[in-house]
Amino acid sequence: MTDVVERFMRYVQVDSASDPDNLEQTPSTERQHDMASVLAEDLRALGCQNVRADEHAYVTGTLGASAGAEGLPALVLCAHIDSSPDAPASGVRPHIVRYEGGALVSGIVDGEVIQTTPEQVPDLEKFVGEDIVCSDGSTLLSADDKAGVAEIMALLARLSANPELPHPAIVAAFVPDEEIGHGASLLKIEELGACGGYTVDGEALGEFNYECFSASEATVSVHGVMVHPGAAKDVMVNAITVASEFQQMIPAWERPEHTCGREGFFHPTDITGSASDVTLSYIIRDFDAAAFARRERTMRDVAAFLNARYGEGTVEVSIRPQYRNMAEKFGPDDQRLIDFALEANREVGIEPVVVPARGGTDGAQLTFRGLPCPNLATGGYNAHSVREFVPVRSLEVTVDMLERLVAKFAVAPASAGE
Incomplete structure (x- = not known):
């Protein structure tokens, strides 16, 4: 195996799924400390300086500049260590499949063939005759984002070995x-000594994002009025009924299953409760700031309408901001982050495609905090699924692209007027 493949196969076997039911603690799962420890040890072995794995499982380390570039600003490369909780993520057993066309079979689980077809992922046709890393079909692979982690680490190993x-x-x-x-x-971005960087957390090779959704999470609490059903006429307010009405008043054509490209959506993610009380959870997404504000207002307007019908306080809406579209913060001084990424892709034979990310990255938070960080592809597919996979060549080419990319930042930018 090449270095990046060996690292990837090793990293995905470290359990590190996050837990959406433990948001008050960081990290949300103790097992993420296991992954943090592995990476800190690997960074030290590569000769990185100021290596730290802190109490929240954040890992940082710096590889010193090459000769002649010591006085230039540092460049951040960021990836996340947690695996998605959307599919089984413990006990990942990766293996390499030689893909010869047709369905890509990850494994057989309880008699069911876990496979991906070219109809589901048209890019599969590009990988005929190549090696592809899959899980055994019982878990996700965790290429999101351990492919990014492995690619960054493999780059550092290459730079360390070739000063x-x-x-x-x-x-x-x-x-x-x-x-x-x-x-x-x-x-703690103020301690990083950098003025920009990249997250490595995308999907198909060549995809590049410096625009993403703005995002918030809405919690809808419905409070019913319960009496004996035999004496319920004109008294009972069934929370299940009201919750159903709330969902039906959210535009059906603006759900994820009916949107693409730059279209935003409302997405109900969870429902719990009884006839007395129901809680609905939604995520709200849009690229346009005005449209995003309209979506949040729609949630409150629906609640107000139902409260006018059933009584004040029947429906309560709480909205928690998650992240904003990082394109809102990119200015002329950040253009070289974009230009260099596009050039580096072309230099390794990948034609880049700038796409708005229909999701969020750590780069959105970092950009709004003053560290512009567009997002690079990892080469993975079918994230958050037991059908997740990543071609071996994609892992390797990404490291080559990163090598070309960081070299561009070893030259001081031209001053104004040059």
């Missing part, structure tokens, strides 16, 4: 709980 390769100081930053909306929020 003649040009690069500024590289700050590796690995963060917990990205999958549950926390991510880089506690990363």
